Every structure is written in structure tokens, then in C-alpha cells.
Amino acid sequence: MVELSYDELTGLVSLIKNIHGFDFANYSSASLKRRVTRIMQLQKLSLFDLRMLLTNDADYFERFLIEITVNVTEMFRDPMFYKSVREHILPYLMSYPRIKVWNAGCSTGEELYSFAILFEEANLYERSFFYGTDINSDVIEIAKSGIYDLQKMKLYSENYQKTEASSTLSNYYSAKYDAASINHSLKKNLLFSIHNLASDGVFNEFQVISCRNVLIYFNTELQKQVIELFYNSLANFGFLCLGSKESLRNVEIGRFKIIDKKNNIYQKIA
Structure with missing residues (x-):
């Protein structure tokens, strides 16, 4: 079971901003933590693995961004x-x-x-x-x-x-x-x-x-x-x-x- 602390999440947000210029700082911490944890679990990544991929693989960041930001929608929802x-x-x-x-x-x-x-x-x-x-x-x-x-x-x-x-x-x-x-x-x-x-x-x-x-x-x-x-x-x-x-x-x-x-x-x- 992947455990990601809020301090580790803050460090990840800082890394993403410094390398990719994308700022997640004002996103809901609970929601962001839940989504990042899910990615790490599905892809069997440690925090070290995730930081390495986000640092060195621009294509991976694009896929990561899609997973973090995708919203469920449907026609005439509600x-x-x-x-x-x-x-x-x-x-x-x-x-x-x-x-x-x-x-x-x-x-x-x-x-x-x-x-x-x-x-x-x-x-x-x-x-x-x-x-x-x-x-x-x-x-x-x-x-x-x-x-x-x-x-x-x-x-x-x-x-x-x-x-x-x-x-x-x-x-x-x-x-x-x-x-x-x-x-x-x-x-x-x-x-x-x-x-x-x-x-x-x-x-x-x-x-x-x-x-x-x-x-x-x-x-x-x-x-x-x-x-x-x-x-x-x-x-x-x-x-x-x-x-x-x-x-x-x-x-x-x-x-x-x-x-x-x-x-x-x-x-x-x-």
C-alpha cells in the first residue's frame, strides 16, 4: 500500500513547478494526494521512481497530467x-x-x-x-x-x-x-x-x-x-x-x- 505524506506531496508539487512550470499549489491537497497515490499504486511506483520520471521524462509528465486532471463527464449529466x-x-x-x-x-x-x-x-x-x-x-x-x-x-x-x-x-x-x-x-x-x-x-x-x-x-x-x-x-x-x-x-x-x-x-x- 502506497503511503504519501502531505510533506512529500508538497515536495512533488514544487518539483513539478520548477521543472515543468505547472503549479498545483492551489489544488485541493486531499484531492491531489488521492490522485497521485492512485497513480503510484496502479503504476507500482515508489516516490523516488515518480520523482525520477517527472524529472527526466517529458512524455511521462504529459501522461501524468492527464491522469491528475481528467474529469468524469456525460451528456446532460444532472x-x-x-x-x-x-x-x-x-x-x-x-x-x-x-x-x-x-x-x-x-x-x-x-x-x-x-x-x-x-x-x-x-x-x-x-x-x-x-x-x-x-x-x-x-x-x-x-x-x-x-x-x-x-x-x-x-x-x-x-x-x-x-x-x-x-x-x-x-x-x-x-x-x-x-x-x-x-x-x-x-x-x-x-x-x-x-x-x-x-x-x-x-x-x-x-x-x-x-x-x-x-x-x-x-x-x-x-x-x-x-x-x-x-x-x-x-x-x-x-x-x-x-x-x-x-x-x-x-x-x-x-x-x-x-x-x-x-x-x-x-x-x-x-
């Missing part, structure tokens, strides 16, 4: 959240001539495609542009391809129907062998790219920002920094969507109106 987006956000955007949506920490893209479907069904897609960002280059490539395991589509379809959808999910992808490919008509207004929430800044102004099940991996200081980034990236009266496990703190809530407390949807008011 269906009641998407139902709330239908009810509270889309009607508000009807009068907007142009709409920009940012899915921060998009992983393999399923959430942003889910947003695109909602906007298509509300006749908002053609005047909208969708940005998906993540620090993990491998998941960005999967997101760009829009190709997923066909077996997963059964779960995704069940999620979709729970949003009180008026269509069927199969209208938005084509199936070939064991793969499902998202229709080009949904891809044309989407852009996936690399962005590091811990170090990169504002790159556009958005009417909607969604960042769900990401902030839980950051410590309090970095969470505050990222919320500030989102605030500065939102247009006036823009919407911020957080995950079911995440919410704004009292010190931040004064600049937002609570739209849906259960699903943590907020609107910028100042």
Missing part, C-alpha cells in the same frame, strides 16, 4: 440542471442578437454539446458561439472529434429525456459500428481549446459560463481567484452555472442574483 437552463436562462436570452457560452473545464466535450442541443431546440444556436476549454490536451482532441462510445448514448438519452426534452437525442448524432458521431450542424459554432483556470486570464465576454464539478478540486484561494475570473468574463446580467457540489460564498454572492439555488445558477448584477 438532468434537472439542464431543465433549469431551459426554464431560466434560455427565455432570458431570446432577445439577444449574439450569445457567447463558455464551458470551463469541458473535459471530453459532452457538456458543451448538451448546451448546443438546448440552444438549437430554443432556436438560439445560429446566433450563439460556444467555447469549451480544458488544461488537458488529450480530452480537448476527443471533444473536437465529437465521437463517443455508442454504448454511452443509452445513458445520455435517458438523461436527455429527464430534461423534459421534446425530441430524441438520436436526432443529433449518427451511429456507425460502435461509435456515435455528433452531427456537424452542432459542431460548426463550437471551439475547443486549451485554457488553464489557475493561471490564464479573461479571453472574451460571455452571456453564459458553466463550470461544474471543477472547483471542488481547488483550494479556497484558487476557487476565489477563478470566481473572480468568471465575474470579469461575464457580460452584465450574464449567467454563471456551478455544479451541485459548488456554490458562491457569502462574500461573493453580493455581485450575483440567485436564479436557482439547488442547481447553483447565478446572474451577474453588478
Whole structure:
């Protein structure tokens, strides 16, 4: 059984920053320790082995980064959240001539495609542009391809129907062998790219920002920094969507109106 102390983790974080310029210092220590320990167990590495690989093997660091940062995602995950987006956000955007949506920490893209479907069904897609960002280059490539395991589509379809959808999910992808490919008509207004929430800044102004099940991996200081980034990236009266496990703190809530407390949807008011 691998045992990694917090002091050893701190040393590892310092080594990674010095050699690769990637700073994990503000990530949740408990979450980071759990993920690093899992890597060491699966790969049968001692701390010495891991430090040697991270020091001398750039390709290994890329694989290590993928393991540390990969997030679980699915289309229409937490269906009641998407139902709330239908009810509270889309009607508000009807009068907007142009709409920009940012899915921060998009992983393999399923959430942003889910947003695109909602906007298509509300006749908002053609005047909208969708940005998906993540620090993990491998998941960005999967997101760009829009190709997923066909077996997963059964779960995704069940999620979709729970949003009180008026269509069927199969209208938005084509199936070939064991793969499902998202229709080009949904891809044309989407852009996936690399962005590091811990170090990169504002790159556009958005009417909607969604960042769900990401902030839980950051410590309090970095969470505050990222919320500030989102605030500065939102247009006036823009919407911020957080995950079911995440919410704004009292010190931040004064600049937002609570739209849906259960699903943590907020609107910028100042």
C-alpha cells in the first residue's frame, strides 16, 4: 500500500513547478494526494521512481497530467440542471442578437454539446458561439472529434429525456459500428481549446459560463481567484452555472442574483 505524506506531496508539487512550470499549489491537497497515490499504486511506483520520471521524462509528465486532471463527464449529466437552463436562462436570452457560452473545464466535450442541443431546440444556436476549454490536451482532441462510445448514448438519452426534452437525442448524432458521431450542424459554432483556470486570464465576454464539478478540486484561494475570473468574463446580467457540489460564498454572492439555488445558477448584477 502506497503511503504519501502531505510533506512529500508538497515536495512533488514544487518539483513539478520548477521543472515543468505547472503549479498545483492551489489544488485541493486531499484531492491531489488521492490522485497521485492512485497513480503510484496502479503504476507500482515508489516516490523516488515518480520523482525520477517527472524529472527526466517529458512524455511521462504529459501522461501524468492527464491522469491528475481528467474529469468524469456525460451528456446532460444532472438532468434537472439542464431543465433549469431551459426554464431560466434560455427565455432570458431570446432577445439577444449574439450569445457567447463558455464551458470551463469541458473535459471530453459532452457538456458543451448538451448546451448546443438546448440552444438549437430554443432556436438560439445560429446566433450563439460556444467555447469549451480544458488544461488537458488529450480530452480537448476527443471533444473536437465529437465521437463517443455508442454504448454511452443509452445513458445520455435517458438523461436527455429527464430534461423534459421534446425530441430524441438520436436526432443529433449518427451511429456507425460502435461509435456515435455528433452531427456537424452542432459542431460548426463550437471551439475547443486549451485554457488553464489557475493561471490564464479573461479571453472574451460571455452571456453564459458553466463550470461544474471543477472547483471542488481547488483550494479556497484558487476557487476565489477563478470566481473572480468568471465575474470579469461575464457580460452584465450574464449567467454563471456551478455544479451541485459548488456554490458562491457569502462574500461573493453580493455581485450575483440567485436564479436557482439547488442547481447553483447565478446572474451577474453588478
